[in-house]
Amino acid sequence: MKRLISSFILFLFQALPSQAGPDPLVVGMELEYPPFEFVADDGTNDGVSVKMAEALANYLGRTLEIQNIKFDALITALKSDSIDLIISSMTATEERRKSINFSDPYVTTGLAMLVPIDSPIKGIEDLMSGKRKVVVKLGTTGESFARSKLKNAKILTMNQDPACALEVAQKKADVWIYDQISIFHHHKQHKETTKALLKPIREEQWAIGIRKPKSGEDDSLRIQVNDFLKKFRESGQFEDLSxxxxxxxxxxxxxxxxPFIFDVNPDQKVDLVRGNEDSYTGSDPLFIIIISILVLLTIAAFWYLTREGDNSMQAHDNILRNSLGFVVLWIVLIGVCFFIFSSINRSYHWNWEGIWNRRWQIFGGWIRTLWISFSALVLCIGVGIGLVIGSRCSFKPLRFFCRAYTEIVRGSPLLVVLLFGYYVIAEAFNINGRIMVGILLLALFAGAYLGEILRGGIDSVGKTQFDSARAVGFSRLQTYRYVIIPQAVRRVLPAVAGLFIMLVKDSSLLSVIGAEEFTKRSDIARAATFTGIEGYLPLTVGYLLITIPLAYCSKRLERKFSYES
Known part of the structure; x- marks a missing residue:
């Protein structure tokens, strides 16, 4: 018994958190930006920012924990208290200061340009006139500069640095605006097809991002970080890193x-980068009416989807038990939602103004997603029917092609299909229409699944029915039209409806090739306003406004085609 008690006490001591040392310093950075933040060949984190973070943690007497987070999600992570600091080559802009605080600057750099090797562009003046295609990375100051200064240009946003460089190398874009170091490094990767214009078109300053303190909290961490940066520079460690x-x-x-990035005195302040101001301010009755109608229709469709069609009389105790169950369910759901949002609200600074100011931009992306999905759906039906017919024809090479195509597409992720299809196949045929290519690739991908669903539905109809129809004089075409297909459609309708809903959701992946649909427009608005959750909530609701009514329509079709077996 004593041994059992001793073991239990030892377990409690091990389970309780130790109070011996301070919490680790959690630093967020995107480890895809060499030589500042990257993962070395041996799998360890390396780079200028990594070494600076290690020195800062040592200066504060805390252990270091680095979290690899996408650049456009770093501010959201900081605001939600998931990380303590952002050390990720982030420019201190006026727009970002509305969401987070910054330390004193430690780097002064500038925006530069990457252009095709035979481009006539010599400087920023050449971009001010004419309809240029400008590619930028989402959420960067290059994007802010392009949207605010290049009014006549067509702005293309991408999520990754290599994708931006590839756009210029393949002459899909006229210029990429980014910081000097990145432009230099990507030019080295594409020496035969690009040239770097490194003369800065505007100076910027990098700083460490720090969460805004809530009421009652002090700002001691920012003071400590500023002291560290001053001593780090005075000791010559920035020069050692360079x-x-x-x-x-x-x-x-x-x-x-x-001037090199560490040469300029950080106390010499440059003009703060200002984001593009939107004119959509104040109330907007038309927008509110449109969204209210869509929400009400979706709620009605959701109620019809979830209600039970059994109208039989229930016993009084069953009604009471079900009512009590619903009350408990709603209490639990409301409690969980309250807990989640109250936990977020303790550290998160909400900024709905930025998303509201870009409401029509986001709504335009929602409309575009509608017609992208509908167009892909029409083409998908044609592809699926063609595969079924081809797999049942008498020409053996065509049967082989249809079956091989189906298996290859079903075994490939949609993301890979989109990237390979646009940057390899479409490039070979010199096709640059991102929306058109995206719709076609979506249809070809979903068509393989639809073909298998239709084939399974046709095979599920007994062969005896086919033989019976032929015995009474039906031709092969008449047999399929009047006997086989009507029964097959009834059986595959739920699976087909699920595929169509999946097609709508999968259209969000078109953002990886730069197509500005609903997800991409939301990302652009979120990155421009440096918001996080405020941008994800409308995105979630927007897809539900499409998928729930679509599910309701499919349910209506199921009831219309239902029959007694």
Whole structure:
């Protein structure tokens, strides 16, 4: 018994958190930006920012924990208290300061341009006139600059640096605007097809992102970070990092007469980068009416989908038990929602104004997703029917092609199909229409699944019915039209409806090739306003406004085609 008690006490001591040391310093960064933040060949985190974070954690007497987070999600992570600091080559802009605080700047850099090797573009003046295609990375100051200054340009946003460089290398875009170091590195990867214009078109300053303190909290962490940066610079450690990671870049820019990023005194403030101001402010009755109608229709469709059609009389105790069950269910759901949002609200600074100001931009993306999904749906039906017919024809090579196509497409992720289809196949045929290519690839992908669903439905109809129809004089075409297909449609309708709903949701992946549908427009608005949850909630509701009515229509079709077996 004593041994059991001793073991239990030992377990409690091990389970209780230790109070011996401070909490770890959790730093968020996107480890896809060499030589500042990247993953080395041996799998360890490396780069200028990583070494600076290690030195900062040592200065604060805390252990370091680095979280690899996408750049456009870093501010959301900081606001929600998931991380303590952002050290990810982030420019301190006026728009970002509305959401988070910044330390003193530690780098002064500038925006540069990557253009095709035979491009006539020499400087920013060449972008001010004419209809240029400008590619930018989502959520960066290059995007803010392009949207605010290049009014006549067509702006294309991408999620990854390599995708931006590839757009220029393949001449799908006229210029990529980004920081000097990145432009230099990506030019090295595409020397035969691009050239780098490194003369800065605007100066910027990087700083460490810090969460805004809530009422009653102090701002001691920012004071400590600023003290660290001052001592880090005075001790020459910035110069040591540049010699280790940026030696080639330093020699290049100095030979061009351009100050290196650590050369400029950080106390010399540059003009803050200002985002593009929207004119959509104040109330908007038309928008509210449209959204209210859509929401009410969706709620009605949801009620018809979830209600039970059994109208038989129930015993009094069953009614009471079910009513009590619903009350408990709603109490639990409301309690869970209250707990989630109250937990978020303790550290999160809400900013609905930015999303509201871009409501028509987001709604336009929602409309575009509707017609993308409908167009892909029509083409998908044609592809699926064609595969079924081809797999049952007497020409053996065609049967082989249809079956091989189905298996290859079903075994490939849609993301891979979109990237390979656009950057390889479409490029070979010199097709640059992102929406058109995206619709076609969606249809070809979903068509393989639809073909298998239709084939299974046809095979489920007994062969005896086919033989019986032929015995009474039906032709092969008449047999399929009047006997086989009507029964097959009834059986596959639920699976087909599920596929069509999946097609709507999968259309969000078109954003990886730069197509500005609902998800992409929401990401652009969220990145421009540096919001997080405020952008995800409308995105969730928007897809439900499409998928729930679609599910309701499919349920109506099922009831219309239902029959007694």
């Amino acid at each position: 010699n280790t990671y940026l030696q080639e870049e330093k020699e290049l820019v100095r030979s061009m007469g351009i």
